[in-house]
Amino acid sequence: MSEQQVDQGKRTWLIASGCAGAIGGVATAVPFVSSFQPSDRARAAGAAVEADISNLKPGEKMTVEWRGKPVWIVRRTPEQLESLKKTDALVADPKSLRKPEEVTPMESTRNEWRSVKPEILVVIGICSHLGCSPSDKFTPGPQPSVPDDWTGGFLCPCHGSLFDMAGRVYKNKPAPDNLEVPLYTFLSDSKLLIGEAKA
Secondary structure (H helix, E strand, O other): OHHHHHHHHHHHHHHHHHHHHHHEEEHHHHHHHOOOOOOOHHHHHHHOEEEEOOOOEEEEEEEEOOOEEEEEEEOOOOOHHHHHHHOOOOOOOOOOOOOHOOOOOOHHOOOOOOOOOOOEEEEEEEOOOOOOOEEOOOOOEEOOOEEOOOOEEEEOOOOOOEOOOOEEEOOOOOOOOOOOOOOOOEOOOOEEEOOOOOO
């Protein structure tokens, strides 16, 4: 066997081995690199969520989940909207100026109602104190754990923080900030998209 034939055989063997190694490397790398991609569950957790409010009657609340958090949607009555004028002087941050980008990120919700449309309140139902979930206290008037001149809102039973019908925290309560308003937009009169604000 000539020296040239031996070198040719070695070269063929080396090329074949190299190709097999490269294919094996790619086959190993693809799942590894793919593992850095967010899972379908993770993508869904951060995705915007649609909410149908067509059956939500005045004075009622519904809850949808977005990013693992409860988002409350309340269709306020004219009386509940009127009550916000009375609570302006009682709440700690009536215009949500303390943390405007965090607590009220959309310019269109920086108003007395803290909402795009006055009658529809959209807030994350987590107290800004220790992350508890407040209870509905929509009925006005004297009752346990609220002042006698109560006009309706939310009570955090853990430490007694009170929020009015716009999710604004009362003065001298443990919660430091108003309930957070998430990004949202109206797709129609009866449908909301939570998690995105479209121009």
